[in-house]
Amino acid sequence: MQSALKRPRLISIICILGFIWIVFSFPSVFSPSIKKMGDWYPALFGLIVASSFISYIGVWHMKRWGVQLFIITFFMKETLLILLEDLSYVGIAFSLFFLISMLFFYRRMDLNL
Amino acid sequence: MIVFGLLRESISFAINSLVGNKLRTFLSLLGITIGIFAIIIVFTVVDSLEQNLRKSVQSLGDDVVFVQKWPWTFGPNYPWWKYMNRPVPDYPELNQILEKCDGAQSAAFLASARITVKYKSSSIENVNINCASHQYDLVKNFEIADGRYFTEIESASGRPVAVIGDVLAKALFPNQNPIGESVKVNGAKVTVIGVFKKEGESILGGSVDTEVLVPINYARSLVDIRSEDLDPQILVRAKPGITNDDLIDELTGLMRSIRKLHPRSDDNFALNQTSLISTQFDSLFGVVGIVGWVIGGFSILVGGFGIANIMFVSVKERTNIIGIQKSLGAKNYFILSQFLFEAVFLSLIGGVIGLLIVFLLTLAIGDSIGMDVSLSRSNIILGFTISILIGVVSGFVPAYGASQLDPVEAIRSN
Numbered sequence: 001m002q003s004a005l006k007r008p009r010l011i012s013i014i015c016i017l018g019f020i021w022i023v024f025s026f027p028s029v030f031s032p033s034i035k036k037m038g039d040w041y042p043a044l045f046g047l048i049v050a051s052s053f054i055s056y057i058g059v060w061h062m063k064r065w066g067v068q069l070f071i072i073t074f075f076m077k078e079t080l081l082i083l084l085e086d087l088s089y090v091g092i093a094f095s096l097f098f099l100i101s102m103l104f105f106y107r108r109m110d111l112n113l
Numbered sequence: 114m115i116v117f118g119l120l121r122e123s124i125s126f127a128i129n130s131l132v133g134n135k136l137r138t139f140l141s142l143l144g145i146t147i148g149i150f151a152i153i154i155v156f157t158v159v160d161s162l163e164q165n166l167r168k169s170v171q172s173l174g175d176d177v178v179f180v181q182k183w184p185w186t187f188g189p190n191y192p193w194w195k196y197m198n199r200p201v202p203d204y205p206e207l208n209q210i211l212e213k214c215d216g217a218q219s220a221a222f223l224a225s226a227r228i229t230v231k232y233k234s235s236s237i238e239n240v241n242i243n244c245a246s247h248q249y250d251l252v253k254n255f256e257i258a259d260g261r262y263f264t265e266i267e268s269a270s271g272r273p274v275a276v277i278g279d280v281l282a283k284a285l286f287p288n289q290n291p292i293g294e295s296v297k298v299n300g301a302k303v304t305v306i307g308v309f310k311k312e313g314e315s316i317l318g319g320s321v322d323t324e325v326l327v328p329i330n331y332a333r334s335l336v337d338i339r340s341e342d343l344d345p346q347i348l349v350r351a352k353p354g355i356t357n358d359d360l361i362d363e364l365t366g367l368m369r370s371i372r373k374l375h376p377r378s379d380d381n382f383a384l385n386q387t388s389l390i391s392t393q394f395d396s397l398f399g400v401v402g403i404v405g406w407v408i409g410g411f412s413i414l415v416g417g418f419g420i421a422n423i424m425f426v427s428v429k430e431r432t433n434i435i436g437i438q439k440s441l442g443a444k445n446y447f448i449l450s451q452f453l454f455e456a457v458f459l460s461l462i463g464g465v466i467g468l469l470i471v472f473l474l475t476l477a478i479g480d481s482i483g484m485d486v487s488l489s490r491s492n493i494i495l496g497f498t499i500s501i502l503i504g505v506v507s508g509f510v511p512a513y514g515a516s517q518l519d520p521v522e523a524i525r526s527n
């Protein structure tokens with residue numbers, strides 16, 4: 001596998017934290033509490049978890065599409081949380097910190113897939 | 114159009130690869146099948162039980178308060194010896210409730226016993242007989258399919274008339290209309306004036322299908338309605354706009370005054386409502402759901418690892434083919450989608466098989482236990498969601514790795 005661009009330590013930490021979040025979020029896709037919210041909520045939440053996972057892999061490999069996908073996923077996730085009236089300011093703060101950090105290194109990232 | 118063509122081609126590559134390694138494909142998707150089966154079967158059973166419970170609770174009446182001797186739920190330090198000496202609700206207490214309770218729309222006295230019902234040579238033992246006062250039809254939710262309910266005169270004078278359940282009617286009168294016929298209840302002749310509409314099995318028991326309903330004033334000649342064995346109770350339905358809590362508050366004061374209880378003494382009656390049953394069952398279903406979620410979650414996790422493993426093997430096996438494809442101009446996303454589709458297909462087939470097994474089981478279970486067990490739309494969506502999600506998550510890393518291979522090095526590999 002090609003890994004021409006050196007990954008900054010901050011990005012590595014962000015990605016590891018992101019992967020941990022994915023591990024903990026994954027079971028909640030099919031948790032009874034999400035299921036009770038409605039028929040399509042597990043599918044929506046699953047889409048967000050899968051997109052987040054792919055975006056972190058992209059960022060891990062220093063790819064710009066990873067950051068772009070992260071931004072899309074961030075808005076999707078927050079919109080869903082607003083609809084569910086379960087908005088967490090701590091969660092938003094973390095996501096924004098991750099996003100700003102990724103954007104800081106955006107120019108050093110690869111344009112290709 | 115080119116993108117669609119490429120996608121179609123990558124899907125066909127994926128399918129060919131899966132068909133080419135049948136045993137490997139079968140073993141890999143088995144993990145997902147078991148995982149999806151475990152999760153969806155638990156959710157299906159829990160959902161069906163909840164649905165049946167709600168139906169049963171609704172038939173009891175969710176705006177009805179039951180005045181009884183014993184409470185339906187007990188705390189951890191339950192002083193059962195105090196409850197032993199309580200009196201059972203009495204018929205005269207019903208009249209006082211009907212007279213004085215402002216929040217009550219209707220109220221009825223009910224006592225139940227087990228009896229033998231006979232018609233000519235047919236005899237059914239251990240049938241539940243409900244002995245009820247006239248407003249019972251206003252308190253309990255039921256429908257009469259054939260015939261009618263008691264008139265006020267029949268109830269007041271205690272005429273020997275009965276409304277019987279659908280199952281009972283079919284068993285005693287297989288080829289004739291039961292209306293107007295006389296059955297023997299504990300040896301006494303009772304005329305059938307109505308048949309209840311079929312209700313089906315109730316999760317709480319006590320379905321009207323196998324019951325006989327007679328006026329309480331007639332039942333006095335058959336059984337001792339004051340006996341504790343008959344579980345005498347007063348059912349009170351709240352007026353529209355009056356909550357059960359308001360009705361309970363009013364009934365508490367009223368029952369205390371009827372029984373002339375000292376202000377310092379405890380209540381010697383229990384006011385039960387159906388929400389008590391729902392709450393108890395909700396917590397039970399919650400625990401069962403979580404257990405199923407954990408067990409199914411682990412099965413799916415193992416299935417996901419299996420798919421990821423098989424995808425890594427698949428990439429390794431086809432490394433030189435990937436190299437040739439890339440050297441002939443295949444784009445990275447083509448290679449990526451090829452392997453990703455393979456993983457998603459594998460997982461999706463496993464999920465579909467799991468859902469099919471659940472569907473077949475629901476048909477078998479539903480028929481054998483006589484309860485409505487069905488695979489709901491939400492559970493089907495959940496099954497597909499988990500399958501696709503597992504496919505994407507476990508297949509993306511190997512697929513991305515394959516897409517990033519250097520063509521020259523890939524062709525050289527064995």
